Amino acid sequence: MLESLGIGIGVAILGGALGGLALELQYRLRPAMQLDVTAKEWNLEVYEPQRYQIVGDVTLRNPLSRFEIMVPEMQCQVTLLSSASLAGITSTIQIIPQHPDAPARADNYWFAYIVKSGKTTQAEIRVEILGADLSHLQAAWIQIRYVTYSPAGRESQVSHVVVPLQFPTPDTSQRWRPTPKADVLPIRTHLLTHLDHPVEVVRHYVLPHARKGDIVTLGETPVAIMQGRWRHPTQIRPGWVARRLCYFFLPTSSLATACGLQALVDIVGPLRVLSAFVIGAVAKVLGQPGMFYRLAGEQARLIDDVTGTLPPYDQFIVLGPQHSQQIVDQIRQETGLSAAIVDVNDLKAVKILAATADITPAFLIQALRTNPAGNADEQTPLVLIRPTDPHPPT
Template sequence: MSDEAIAVRWFDRGELELSGVVGMGTGLGIVLWAVVAVILLIALGLEWKYRTRAANPLEIIPTTWQLEIYEPHYYKLTGEIGLSNPSAGIEVMVTDLQARVLLLSGGSTQALSSLITVTPNHPDAEARPDGYWFAYIVKSQKQTQAQLTLDITGPDLTALKAAWVKVDYVVYGPHGREERTHHDVIPLAFPSSEMSRNWRPVAQGDVLPIHTHLLTPLDNPTEIVKRYVMPHAQAGDIVTIGETPVAIMQSRWFDPAQLKPGWVARRVCQFFLPTSSLASACGMQALVEVVGPTRVLLAFLGGSVAKLFGHAGGFYQLAGDQARLIDDVTGTLPPYDQFIVLGPANPQAVVEQIKAETGLEAAIVDVNDLQRVKVLAKTSGASEEFLQSALRANPAGNADEQTPVVLLRPTASEAQL
């Protein structure tokens, strides 16, 4: 065999061996990539499961309170708070539950004393006689309760306005240990209709600020109108309620201590004026909780671009009505000055219900001392022009007047429009 033939033979053999090695390498690479892909899919699946799983899924069933004894020297209130686990397949534990109370008064509270006790009312376990809250498992789609008893004594309780009850509880479950607080504000002073007699003249009519008790989630707008407005109302009148009181009655408020500002809230809030309710990380996070971080971020980017072209207010237009309606802490009267209050939900349905049950035209409004009036919702018979002119002077006030409702009485000519 010639040298050329031997060389060709060795060349062919080397090519075959090399192609085999390359083939083995390609196959091994595919296997490795497949393993990496499977690991990534598992990791993404775990992350998705974590993010979509309720964070220690325990919900508070709104407390019902009864004022059992209401004497000048002694008040006794009882309430029942519920703890519900609506999730399927997850158990959570309530390892502690305690309550404390703060009395809100028009005078000094130094001579007053209050005692609040918690008695577990579990469906399958008796309460301990010493009042100790033992760690209790709230099983999947089950619930439990606790009885609250509040005793208030003193030489004169008539100046008390409300009791602010804070229920502190610890939830232990898949997301670790969480300390939470539930808030109840219980009114204790109920003004008579005689306090609301000061009609004031305005252009094309008169207005009457209506005194009420301290409104809470225990109330609803229609019942407030029936109780405090109807004694003064007549056909053709319009009842207006501030947007913040309506939101409070709907339980649309956040405890800043329970909010955890995320990446979007902490960064976007820095670009707002200090006087804005969105200038704090918690205030912005409240908006994120309502509309989501993606919309807030896109609204910020879109608003920024619009501002470069001379268009102001783009963020609020893109983020939605709630961006304008949020009141950060200090934004309303005590004790809600400690909370972030949202705008009301479905205000049109609220005014329609008021009209259906009372016959009065109604509106929900946002009014301030800068003579700005925003009508969030109104019934068909309420004139937008009259609402604007009658409320421009802000007859309800922005301080501690406790007149969240204003009755408007148009003149005969205005009422006929």
Template sequence: MGFGTVVTGLGAIAFAGWAAIEWQFRQRAGNALEMTTGKWNLEVYEPHHYQLVGEFEIKNPTPNLEIFVPELTAEATLLSKESLAGIDYQITVTPNHPDAPARADGYWFGYIVKIGKTTRFTLTLDIKGSDLSTLQSAWIRVNYMTYGPEGRVPKTRHVVVPLKFPAVEDSANWRSAETVSVLPIRTHLLTHLDSPLDIVQRYVLPHAQPGDVVAIAESPLALMQDRFHHPSTVKPGWLARRICYFFMPTSSLATACGMQTLVDIVGSWRVLGAFLGGAFAKKFLDKPGLFYELAGEQARLIDDVTGTLPPYDQFIVLGPENVQAVVDDIRRKTGLAAAIVDVNDLRAVKVLAATDDVSQKLLEAALVSNPAGNADEQTPIVLIRPIKPEAKT
């Protein structure tokens, strides 16, 4: 056996060993710690004092590995359309570990979340001021460090909690078109704490009559489904960084994080195939827009930062999921026909799902002028009432 043959054999063995280690590494979950968005209660809601209390749970689903949480802190941003002068807040975190009491000084001591186990903590946000009625929401960030097989990995859990709740009477501005009347429904800032059915029952049913149709905008529905994430949690890959340059500046796929969000949903091969197919169709067949057909519905529905109301303007919002189940549930439990729609100021109405008693023509007639608006109207739902021919004057 010659020297070259030995070297080649050793190289093959080394490559096989490296490949085996790499394959095994890619199968591992790493610091796969999960934190819930919390169960929240507005314990105090007085003119000069609000107190929000959230109960969080931390889970360790990482197989065969314990994960440390050596650091955990919280911060908040209060949002209002008025000045925040004279308004102060204090935020505290209290561990509720099953096997270790919390320290009286509020210090978060390093804690090990064992395999398959959970721990909890309570977050309390006290807000005080001479007039809190202008506050709209609180954006809370829980910053924590995970320590495990991937080293120290910083993570953040974002939570938005509403602080202002409009009255049912605030939605009273019916508008008439040729065949329908529409009522934009004002709500509080929708969050993961809400459900579509609860919102319809709270804000829509007091105005509704038999035969009305409830149209819910797709982005607020996605927010209620907790389908949004901060760009800091997105790691753009080779493909996303390169092809995002080929999209219009106004597209939500024109940034590396926006494009990577789509890659994470449908896969890199599908995005690459859609990009190549779309480029060919546009160049040689004079058929623009094929990319969005090939890449799937989420390609059109992703909203990059600044696409929604504060504080969601800091996040990437995905399209909603299980939309047909949502409208069917509303129809079954309220008796109202329902639809999930994507409407913009360009007079485009896209229906993502609708109960079988709703026509596309009716929705287009009602929504083509975008009565809900694309600014800060905070009217994510439109109630549609068909005008009977005999009722015309």
């Protein structure tokens, strides 16, 4: 009798443990209760000396097949970036819901809306900027804050849009800088954002300076920014691996914070990061440093943590670019210029992420060794290279 009771209790405990484990596994594997938010169509519809008006659309899509997500709140905030004081400059924001099945209220109140599974809704955002002289404004950083309410609870979310407000005219009188086998020309652009495309930027800013045989290089961080590959730390949730391993990296590393390292974990997975760390630590003891970055993948070297680039992206973690070879090949095809995407620093280190087939790496490295684009706020993400050697690279 007692033996049977003991077996029954054991089975009950085991069943409870397995049930609890299954419930926990189901919880961890369930999809994230988040909306897919895109903000691609933004235009500077009024661009007058004393008045700017920015109009953009935000699309919210529920990717879940079973669950509904409610959006009870949406608000916007704008931060203006300027080369002069903002005194006397004001901005106002209007959010106009554009739900497919419910008209917007006349008082602009955002009423709680249900985004059904697989469905989308939109909102139009209007930003008006007024001032006696707006010529010093460089960009508007728009933060779209919204609340989701779902089986996961009430969660605050934020999406970011950067809209340039200053557009330099290509200056053909800019000074070229000599190097042993080429002349180089850093080219200033507007503040690049996810609203830009590398080909169009090259066409607008580089072609007025270029001639046959020139090479254009693009910085890897500006390319990543144009691809929208930047994340605010509030959007990143560091896990076990990132929180524990980040302390072992040098303070100057972009992986030395939990959010910076988690950005890499989100790309390649925790197991690869942990394995690369363990093997890298052993290799370092044996006199072979740098093994972690080789094993963890290219993104480990390319991530820029907070403060790693110019405002307002200094507030974000910027990932490395994607599809780099496709981009340079497209630039070559559509503009006729040879092209490369590079990572250059003030320590004379030049890393070529991708280059068209007609570029000799050694020539490119020598031309860029002095880092003509700079690492501060020069806002010169493009460098035009003109070979001066009688035998240019082929």
